[in-house]
Amino acid sequence: MNYISTRGKSAPVSAAQAIKQGIAPDGGLYMPETIPSLSSDDLKELCSLSYSERAARIMSLFLTDYTYEELLADCSVAYGDNFDGYAAPVVSVGERARILELWHGPTCAFKDMALQIMPRLLSRALVKTGEERTALILVATSGDTGKAALEGYRDVERIKISVYYPVDGVSRAQKLQMTTQEGENVNVCAINGNFDDAQNGVKRIFADREFAAELDKKGYFLSSANSINWGRLVPQTVYYISAWCDLVNKGDISFDEKIDVCVPTGNFGNILAAFIAKKMGLPVGRFICASNSNNVLTDFFANGVYDRNREFHLTISPSMDILISSNLERLLFLTAGSEKTAAYMKSLIDTGRYELDKADHEKISEEFVGYYASEDACRKEIKDTFDKYSYLIDTHTAVAVSCANKYLADYADAEKKTVIASTASPYKFAPSVAGALGIEIPETDAEIFDALSKKTSTAIPSQLSAVLTKEIRFKKVIDPEDMKASVLDFIS
Numbered sequence: 256m257n258y259i260s261t262r263g264k265s266a267p268v269s270a271a272q273a274i275k276q277g278i279a280p281d282g283g284l285y286m287p288e289t290i291p292s293l294s295s296d297d298l299k300e301l302c303s304l305s306y307s308e309r310a311a312r313i314m315s316l317f318l319t320d321y322t323y324e325e326l327l328a329d330c331s332v333a334y335g336d337n338f339d340g341y342a343a344p345v346v347s348v349g350e351r352a353r354i355l356e357l358w359h360g361p362t363c364a365f366k367d368m369a370l371q372i373m374p375r376l377l378s379r380a381l382v383k384t385g386e387e388r389t390a391l392i393l394v395a396t397s398g399d400t401g402k403a404a405l406e407g408y409r410d411v412e413r414i415k416i417s418v419y420y421p422v423d424g425v426s427r428a429q430k431l432q433m434t435t436q437e438g439e440n441v442n443v444c445a446i447n448g449n450f451d452d453a454q455n456g457v458k459r460i461f462a463d464r465e466f467a468a469e470l471d472k473k474g475y476f477l478s479s480a481n482s483i484n485w486g487r488l489v490p491q492t493v494y495y496i497s498a499w500c501d502l503v504n505k506g507d508i509s510f511d512e513k514i515d516v517c518v519p520t521g522n523f524g525n526i527l528a529a530f531i532a533k534k535m536g537l538p539v540g541r542f543i544c545a546s547n548s549n550n551v552l553t554d555f556f557a558n559g560v561y562d563r564n565r566e567f568h569l570t571i572s573p574s575m576d577i578l579i580s581s582n583l584e585r586l587l588f589l590t591a592g593s594e595k596t597a598a599y600m601k602s603l604i605d606t607g608r609y610e611l612d613k614a615d616h617e618k619i620s621e622e623f624v625g626y627y628a629s630e631d632a633c634r635k636e637i638k639d640t641f642d643k644y645s646y647l648i649d650t651h652t653a654v655a656v657s658c659a660n661k662y663l664a665d666y667a668d669a670e671k672k673t674v675i676a677s678t679a680s681p682y683k684f685a686p687s688v689a690g691a692l693g694i695e696i697p698e699t700d701a702e703i704f705d706a707l708s709k710k711t712s713t714a715i716p717s718q719l720s721a722v723l724t725k726e727i728r729f730k731k732v733i734d735p736e737d738m739k740a741s742v743l744d745f746i747s
Contacts, residue, residue, distance in 0.1 A: 256287050256288060256289065256317065256318075256319045257269065257271065257287075257288050257355055257482065257591070258270060258272075258273040258285040258286060258287055258288070258485065258595065259285070259286060259287075259288055260279035260280075260284070260285060260286075261279075261280050261283040261284045261286055261584050261585060261588035261593060261596050261597075262279070262281045262282060262593055262596060262600065263281075263283070263437070263592075263593025263594060263595040263596075263597060264281035264283070264593075264683060265279040265280045265281045265283065265301075266570075268285070268322065269320050269384075270317065270318040270319060270320050271318075271320050271321070271379065271383040271384050272384055272642055273285040273290045273385060273389070273486075273645060274373075274376050274377055274380045274479060274483050274484065274485060274486035274529075275377065275380040275381065275384055275476075276478065276717070276736070277461070277477070277479030277481075277484040278458075278483060278484075279429075279476045282462060282600075283549040283584070283588075283593075283596075283600075284483050284485075284581070284582070284584055284585055284588075284595070284639065285487075286483045286485070286585055286588055286589075287317055288692055289314060290379070291316035291317065291357050291530060291535060292535060292536050293496075293535045293536035293537065294536065295510075297536075298496075298499075298500070298510075298536070298537075299369075299510070300312075301313075301500050302499075302500040302503055302561070302703055304503055305328040306334055306336045306341065306342045306343060306493075306497055306707075307327065307331045307333075307335070308327065309496065309497050309500065310326075310328075310330040310333075310334065310372070310490065310493045310497075311323060311327035311330045311554070312325040313401065313477030313489075313493050313496060314326050314330075314489055314490065314493070316535075317485075318376070320383060321376070321379060321383075322673075323685060325379060326394050326691065327342075328456070329372060329375040329376070329379075330372060330452060331604070332375070332417060333371040333372040333375060334371065334372075337360065337361050337371060338359050338360050338361075338371075339359040339360075339716075340359060340414050341353060341359070342359060342368065342494075342497065343356065343357055343359075343368065343494040343497055344356050344359070344501075345498050345501050345502060345674070346388060346646070347453055347504075347507070348640065348644050348646050349643070349644060350634065351663065351671065351672055351673055352468075352633045352656065352659060352673055352675055353502065353507070353514075353675065354544045354646070354648075354652070354654075354675050355495075355498045355672045355674050355675065355676050356495065356677050356678060357494060357676060357677060358577070358649075358677065358679050358680045360403075361718055362399070362402045362406050362432060363395045363407050363679060363680035363682065363683055363716050363718050363719055364398075364399035364402070364403055364404045364574075364582070364678060364679045364683065365399070365525065365676065365677075365678040365679065366399045366400050366402075366403035366404070366492055367392070367403050367406075367407075367655060368382050368480075368490060368493075369403075369487045369488070369491050370400070370403040370404050370406070370407035370408075370480065370487070371403075371407055371488040372490050373407060373480060373487055373490065373657070374411050374414065374486070375406045376486045377478065377486060378392055378411060378412075378413070378414070378420070380387040380486075381413060384571070386476070386477055388412065388414050388471070388474050389412060389415060389474055389475050389476075390414045390415070390475075390476060390478045390525055391415050391416075391417070391475045391476065391477055391478065391646050391742070391746065392404065392408060392415065392416040392417070392424060392479065392480050393412075393417055393419075393451035393457045393459045393460060393477060393478075393479060393734045393742070394411060394416065394417070394418045394419065394455070394457070394479070394480045394481055394529055394714055395418075395419050395420075395450065395454040395456065395481060396418055396419070396420045396424040396425075396433075396450070396481075396611030397420070397421070397424060397425065397450040397521060397522075397573055397574045397575070397576055397577060397638070398420065398424075398426060398573050398574045398683075399421075399429065399574050399678070399679060399683075400481060400482075401418040401420050401425075401429075402429065402432040402433050402436070403419060403435060403643075404552065405418055405436045405438065405441050406436070407441070407442060408438075408440070408441070408480065409436070409437065409438035410438050410439060410440060414440060414622045415440045415441075415442070415475075415745070415746065416440060416441050416442070416480065416619040417441075417442040417443075417742060417745050418433060418435065418442070418443045418444070418446070419445075419446050419453040419455065419456065419457065419738060420433060420443070420444075420445055420446065421445070421446055421448055421449045421452065421453055421458075421576075422434055422445035422447060422448075423569065424448060424450055424573050425447050425573055426568060426573060426683060426684050426686075426687075427686065428683045428684070428685065428700065428701060428722070429573075431700070431725075431727075432719075432722050432731070434482050434727045434728060434729045435595075435722050435725035435726065435728060436710050436728065437725075437728075438604070438727070440525070442729070442741075442745040443728075443729035443731075444729070444731050444732070444733050444738075444741050445731065445733070446646065446732075446733060446734070446735055446738070447733070447734050448495070448734075448735055449454075449567055449569075449576065450521075450576055450577050451563075451567070451577065451578050451579050452735045453735065453738075454581070455579070455735070456575075456735040456736075456738040457479070457481075457738070460738060460739055460742065461479070462633075466739060467539045468699065470746075471530065473661060473746060475605060477629060481522070481581070482522055482524030482581070482582055483523075483524075483581050484621050485553075487524065487530075488524055488527065488528055488531075488582070488585075489526065490531045491525060491537070492528045492529075493532050495516065495532040495537060495539075495674070496527065496532050496535075496537050496745065498514075499514060499537055499538065499674075500672050502514070502672065504672075507672065508671070508672055511538065511673070512538065512670075512671065512672075512717050513538040513539055513540045513670045514538065514539055514540065514670055514672050515539070515540045515541050515542075515572060515615065515662070515669055515672070515673040515674070515675065515744050516529045516539055516541075516543070516673070516674050516676070517542075517543035517544060517545055517655050517656075517659040517662065517673055517674070517675045517676070517677065518537075518542070518543070518655060518675075518676045519545050519546075519547075519572070519575055519651040519654045519655040519658075519678055520545060520546060520580070521549075521574055521575035521576070521577035521580065522577055522580055522581050522582055522635035523544075523552070523580040523581070523583045523586070524581075524582040525580035525676060525678070526542055526544055526676075527582045527585055527586055528584075529542060530586065530623075531677075531706060532588075532620065532645060533622075534589070540669070540670040541622065541623070541624055541666070541669070541670075541675070542622055542623045542624070542653075543623075543624055543625075543626060543658055543659055543662045543663075544556060544623055544624070544625040544626070544658075545626060545627070545628065545632065545657070545658035545659070546575065546625065546627040546628075546654070546658075547568070547570045547572045547575045547576070547627060547628060547629075547630075547654050547656040548570050548580055548627065548629060548630065549567065549568050549575065549576055549577060549643045550625075550627035551563055551565065551578050551580070552580055552583075552624060552625050553625035553627040554625075555583075555625065556614075556619070556620065556623050556624060556625030557625060559600075559610060559611035559613075559615070559616030559619075560608065560609075560610045560611075560612075561603065561608060561609050561611075562608040563579055563582070563603070564606050564607040564608060564609065565576040565578065569629060569686065570630060570633075570650075570651045571633060571634070571653050571687040572633060572650040572651045572653075572684075572707040572708045572733045574615045574651055574678070574679070576624065577649060577653065579603075580630060584596060584599075584600060585658070586619065586682075587615075590615050590618050592612075594687040595612075595615070599611070601664045608705050624662060625656075625667075625694055626658035626661045626662060627658065628652075628653070628654040628657035628658055630642035632657045633650055633653045633654050633657060633691075634653075634659040634687075634690070634691040635657075635691075636648070636653040636654075636656050636660075637650070637653045637681075637691035637692065638693070639694055640656060641692060642654070643712065645711075647688070647711045647713050648677060649677070649678070649679045649680060649683060649684050649688060650680060650681055650684045650687050650691075651678045651684075652661070652675070652679070652681075652687065654676040655676060655677075655678075656675060657673045659673050659675050660683060673736070676682065680716050680719065681713075681718050682704060682707065682715055682720065685700070685703045685704055685707050686703055688707060689703055689710070692707075692710060692711070694706050694710055695709065700723055701723050704719070704720060704723075
């Protein structure tokens, strides 16, 4: 299967080449020429498999230049001992909510689900494409992607990785995880600005042909670990299919029963992966796109206008503090084709906004509905969920639960069960979670962890408590325009 650009002006490439490059030469994102289908028999077979086997089987449909045996070997390692038990368990919370816990990996965030397998896919891609240069991974992060990518690529041969995060736009735990990262091939820089500033800086570097030529002379080429890279997105389709299989196996839903899916969304990759799973044949009704106060996507689904020209909010769900949702481009491509997608993206670049035509908006509205939760609503949901069900959620999951409840109140034809993606351990955002529960916030991170654990009778993840005593390695703070120089400093 070949991969084509969402903007239609780049030559098709293999899966390995798409994973190696990350972004197409015309600035678009790679998509498979066709979406593979899962029959009823395929879904029945997937129900009988382990998570690693499901992942290898599903990814093999997309990554046709990788063998099933290669993928199974990599998935068995990626989703093995580095996860705390089952990789993606589903927990019942109330009558209709089913929480898909995606934070049992080494960095306690859903990004581990893709970034534990992606380095293995890239390493194989270097061999399959005959690449002799070193891959230089550039990552813009709103918190979780950075640490997950650093951990996934740490000390991987022929790969270096540099991560950029907004200096005041991540939680204390997220910052500690990144700035204490171990590994000889890693680099971390804070950016004066927000996530969009960091993301735009990375995109400008990728678009700079002269800089690419300079790196080539030094024996490097650029690649990405953000969800703009197809190698990040395809593993994310797996856990939605797996969740449905697990619900069937439990007898919680029947084999022909649909689910709705609610995802807390910033860059749109996580919810897009669920949509692709539906395109493959997964029985899904609607997709609930849950936003925080940076509700550009909520407005988009309501009126068909994407407009990033608005106030930017720093919230207690910082991984969603994003006004440019890069993966939305892939949804536009699936809906409207490459020519119209390129026009929409040009308008976004030139003016900061675009407006869908009526037909495109109607198609998207058949599948997606958008809601957002204020800061107060987020805090209230953390407390209400714990008080009602003794179940502790982080700030991003709270946004999703709040939005799912609004959706169920608005839609009489909602499916019986709604799978809600839980994207991070509550301890990654311990001060905000503790505050929502009425806990007086202690001074140190260790004391906050202890207070939250005592109040809720939940265990502190060892992955997070360990960073409290590690040495801070990366202290540099730079302006976005200095990112290119920082890359050169890193590889020199």
